[in-house]
Amino acid sequence: MKVNLAVYWTGGCGGCDVSFLELGPNLLGVLSRVEIVFWPALVDTKREDLERLPPRSIDFALVNGVIRTAENREMAELLREKTKFLGAYGACAHLGGIPGLANQAHGILESVFGPNFRPAPPIEGYPEDAPAQVLFEALPLEDVVSVDFVVPGCPPPAGLVARFFQAALEGQISLGQVFAEEKALCEECPRKREERRITRVARPHEVLLDGEKCFLDQGVVCMGPVTRAGCGAACPKAGMPCTGCLGPTPKAGDPGLAMLSALASLVRAGEEGEAAFPEEDKILDGFVDPIGTLYKYAFAKYARSLAQLTKRREGMRA
Amino acid sequence: MSGFEPRIVAFLCRWCAAAGADLAGTSRLQYPPNAIPIRVNCSGRVEPQWVVEALKAGADGVLIGGCHPGDCHYVVGNYKTRRRIYLLHKLLADMGIEPERVRLAWVSATEGARFAQGMREFLAELKRLGPLHENGGEK
Amino acid sequence: MKKILIDPITRLEGHGKILIYLDEAGKVKDAFLQVPELRGFEVFCRGRRGEEMPQITERICGVCPEAHHLASAKALDAAFHAAVPRAARLQRELFYNAYIFSDHLLHLVFLGGPDLLLPEDVGKAERNVVGVLRRFPELGRRVIEVRASAQKIVELIGGKAIHPVFALPGGVAKPLSQEAKTTVAGIAEQLVELGKTMVQVFHEEILPRPEFQALLLSEEGWLPTHYMGLVDENLAPNFYEGQVRVVSAQGNELFRLPGEQALKRVAEHWEPWTYVKFPYLVDFGWQGFRAGLDSGIYRVGPLARLNVAEKMATPLAQEEYERLLDFFGEKPVHATFAYHWARLIEMVQAAETVVRLVQEPELVGQEVRGKLGKPGEGVGVVEAARGTLFHHYLLNEQGLVEQANLIVATTHNAPGIGLSVKQMAAALVERGELDEALLNRVEMAFRAYDPCLACATHFLPGGIPVAVEIYDGQGKLVRRIAN
Ligand code: SF4
Ligand code: SF4
Ligand code: SF4
Ligand code: FES
Numbered sequence: 001m002k003v004n005l006a007v008y009w010t011g012g013c014g015g016c017d018v019s020f021l022e023l024g025p026n027l028l029g030v031l032s033r034v035e036i037v038f039w040p041a042l043v044d045t046k047r048e049d050l051e052r053l054p055p056r057s058i059d060f061a062l063v064n065g066v067i068r069t070a071e072n073r074e075m076a077e078l079l080r081e082k083t084k085f086l087g088a089y090g091a092c093a094h095l096g097g098i099p100g101l102a103n104q105a106h107g108i109l110e111s112v113f114g115p116n117f118r119p120a121p122p123i124e125g126y127p128e129d130a131p132a133q134v135l136f137e138a139l140p141l142e143d144v145v146s147v148d149f150v151v152p153g154c155p156p157p158a159g160l161v162a163r164f165f166q167a168a169l170e171g172q173i174s175l176g177q178v179f180a181e182e183k184a185l186c187e188e189c190p191r192k193r194e195e196r197r198i199t200r201v202a203r204p205h206e207v208l209l210d211g212e213k214c215f216l217d218q219g220v221v222c223m224g225p226v227t228r229a230g231c232g233a234a235c236p237k238a239g240m241p242c243t244g245c246l247g248p249t250p251k252a253g254d255p256g257l258a259m260l261s262a263l264a265s266l267v268r269a270g271e272e273g274e275a276a277f278p279e280e281d282k283i284l285d286g287f288v289d290p291i292g293t294l295y296k297y298a299f300a301k302y303a304r305s306l307a308q309l310t311k312r313r314e315g316m317r318a
Numbered sequence: 319m320s321g322f323e324p325r326i327v328a329f330l331c332r333w334c335a336a337a338g339a340d341l342a343g344t345s346r347l348q349y350p351p352n353a354i355p356i357r358v359n360c361s362g363r364v365e366p367q368w369v370v371e372a373l374k375a376g377a378d379g380v381l382i383g384g385c386h387p388g389d390c391h392y393v394v395g396n397y398k399t400r401r402r403i404y405l406l407h408k409l410l411a412d413m414g415i416e417p418e419r420v421r422l423a424w425v426s427a428t429e430g431a432r433f434a435q436g437m438r439e440f441l442a443e444l445k446r447l448g449p450l451h452e453n454g455g456e457k
Numbered sequence: 458m459k460k461i462l463i464d465p466i467t468r469l470e471g472h473g474k475i476l477i478y479l480d481e482a483g484k485v486k487d488a489f490l491q492v493p494e495l496r497g498f499e500v501f502c503r504g505r506r507g508e509e510m511p512q513i514t515e516r517i518c519g520v521c522p523e524a525h526h527l528a529s530a531k532a533l534d535a536a537f538h539a540a541v542p543r544a545a546r547l548q549r550e551l552f553y554n555a556y557i558f559s560d561h562l563l564h565l566v567f568l569g570g571p572d573l574l575l576p577e578d579v580g581k582a583e584r585n586v587v588g589v590l591r592r593f594p595e596l597g598r599r600v601i602e603v604r605a606s607a608q609k610i611v612e613l614i615g616g617k618a619i620h621p622v623f624a625l626p627g628g629v630a631k632p633l634s635q636e637a638k639t640t641v642a643g644i645a646e647q648l649v650e651l652g653k654t655m656v657q658v659f660h661e662e663i664l665p666r667p668e669f670q671a672l673l674l675s676e677e678g679w680l681p682t683h684y685m686g687l688v689d690e691n692l693a694p695n696f697y698e699g700q701v702r703v704v705s706a707q708g709n710e711l712f713r714l715p716g717e718q719a720l721k722r723v724a725e726h727w728e729p730w731t732y733v734k735f736p737y738l739v740d741f742g743w744q745g746f747r748a749g750l751d752s753g754i755y756r757v758g759p760l761a762r763l764n765v766a767e768k769m770a771t772p773l774a775q776e777e778y779e780r781l782l783d784f785f786g787e788k789p790v791h792a793t794f795a796y797h798w799a800r801l802i803e804m805v806q807a808a809e810t811v812v813r814l815v816q817e818p819e820l821v822g823q824e825v826r827g828k829l830g831k832p833g834e835g836v837g838v839v840e841a842a843r844g845t846l847f848h849h850y851l852l853n854e855q856g857l858v859e860q861a862n863l864i865v866a867t868t869h870n871a872p873g874i875g876l877s878v879k880q881m882a883a884a885l886v887e888r889g890e891l892d893e894a895l896l897n898r899v900e901m902a903f904r905a906y907d908p909c910l911a912c913a914t915h916f917l918p919g920g921i922p923v924a925v926e927i928y929d930g931q932g933k934l935v936r937r938i939a940n
Pocket of ligand 1 (some may be wrong): 004012013014015016017064065066090091092093097098128153154156168516519
């Protein structure tokens, strides 16, 4: 019997939708075994077709993208109602992703729109045709509906997508499953690790990058130690540090704070001691844009509530 | 902010800062009772996660008390802590949270007065900053 | 008044709604393409590390991340006053042409393909990629294979097939290995072969169909606007670099300028009923939603590039280009459905360019990073598959982003898309019933542009509208709603 599948894209970039194509020739095999009941990027079924389905009639739904508008939330809720197993597909749905960085900028959102801005319908008399309200926050999927499993990545690497389909077609998905490794990315990274001592924080464009050495040994922040393995260390192999798209290992928890802690341990300015403090501080000052670096994909999930304390308290700040 | 009593979580190294706090207590030195002390084996054990958790959970400020440079029982624990807090300050500032809400203090076991004084200063600082939570932290 | 709603518009990249309002007599009163998505990139890019921008902005769109990646890198090259070494430039250009090929192919077969390859009476359950694969199993299989090869090139150079990571200000992260080059050389020829097959399929399966010819020549598919695109020094289209050329609806050159100057000739108009903005040429000003010689509305993308160019850059593409010009007998070609044909021609040029570039010995050169100066301001412009893409950054002295402004392809096309949708809706309603196939026609008008709404929704509308104005076909204000 075929497995029913729905795919939907909320506030994302579409890369997750396209990532299915990266299955290449295996895609045909997958397509022959699933029945696509709803997938706006590929088939002409509309929202009302989805609304007509009985509850829990879809076997698997994969939602990608961040929850950014009221409409995104409604669609996520609708899919939740119609689906047995609902998964967060990709970093946006899983962690808030890069659009989740917008949570840092609420004050700006408000100041751009002005306090009285209301989206309007194109023609008077059709209030329902105003564009969907933009939510105050950009949320990971789990903040609006319960999520049964996660296929992580930005977008999920083909190998992990294949792993998901295999499990789905065999009916072998467990609640809470994350389709990536529990071990850290460093364990699948071919780069050579030496002492891991940072004597200078360097940004990738500032230094000529050594192709063989661990980035941390070169002073370049790499999220490998706190990120799940599963992509084959794609970025370090391509000459750039990992920025954490597969999300944190279970051990790391909050990836930004875990990495911050790791960096603090690695920084050295000669002999440790009071005499080295000013020099250490200088090294640490080379570390800029902490939010963008530590929470490139995970800001909405891990740091949003903290960042909002101040915003809520002081009202909107530009 | 009249009537605002800041809530403080204090992670205190048991070899020094916690002992200093005890001394302040037994010497009847006046220091405000706003802090919830948590003893740890070394300031180096205090994870940034704990500090942030305390702030999220309702604290207006977090104090980390460790041994003076050179005195850490684990030799370098307090140096690591210092660097962590230095970075954490940057992160908090980036999030729009005043870094002054997280304070690192070196306190030895014999410095009861210094501990009391440091606490009073921190408290004054937090009063000046006002509550971290919108409703003063009440849920 | 009656309303027809198509929601969501399927088989395109992003979210969109088409709203059609009819008057008492049942005629189309007005039609709108609404984009109800918004993510706010320009706002949260502020404060980010400049060198991260190629990786951050590409998350605007997962269909054309390569375009954002390189537009961003080029803006950074300029902001850091860096000269890109030849080896790095070749890597970027090769990567970029492989992307154009792959993206165009994706649209021709999977997204727009169902409109082109399947008869119109095919039901909606079949009118999709699965339907295409069922009817053209051999072709479908090859397309999937060759697209995978093109993506392999993108991945070998870019590091990841979707959301590549290799570009840095002044160059790329690492030299290309000899091994990778050999792999690319081994698959490049397939791209050209498939390009030829697609041309053949087009001439055998698509062009001869009377419905398609009718669409190509139809009045509702004819929209006279100005056109914008990048050209090289021979006035052939170049996707990766060149000057921005704009020609008028009559075909004469309005300007040909480097990106940073061309950007100054474009301004944007907003409406409160959509989160996409509407660019126009400042020389003409915003004249409302209407096409024509004195309107400021212009279009970008495959057809626009062919209209601004005088020829193609490669031989097979040139042959097909001439066939297109013969068919229409005039230039600029204003037929919206010719976008598909133009896409095919460009796909061939991209494939031929891949083959040429992979033969360059310097492709594997070791020097891939140019020297950087102090960070400042920079504009980067490329031709994304869907049209001209501008990235404009201001960096502070630490190299952090102070301001980012992006104008993406679908945004340039937003006014044109809206007009095409309305024209199509009006014509169909005029002729009678609105059934499912006819609704699909409206979407077809829209899909001809291969619009990427993910791209178009990156921004925040700026400013607070005080009034909504609706214009009729003559540019007369018919309604004004103040908020
Ligand atoms: S997770 Fe990445 S690829 Fe997927 S929608 Fe978000 S930005 Fe795009
Ligand atoms: S830190 Fe980065 S470069 Fe180093 S081993 Fe881990 S993943 Fe590889
Ligand atoms: S290396 Fe890191 S950022 Fe790159 S794909 Fe893997 S997990 Fe994602
Ligand atoms: S033992 Fe007191 S700080 Fe380490």
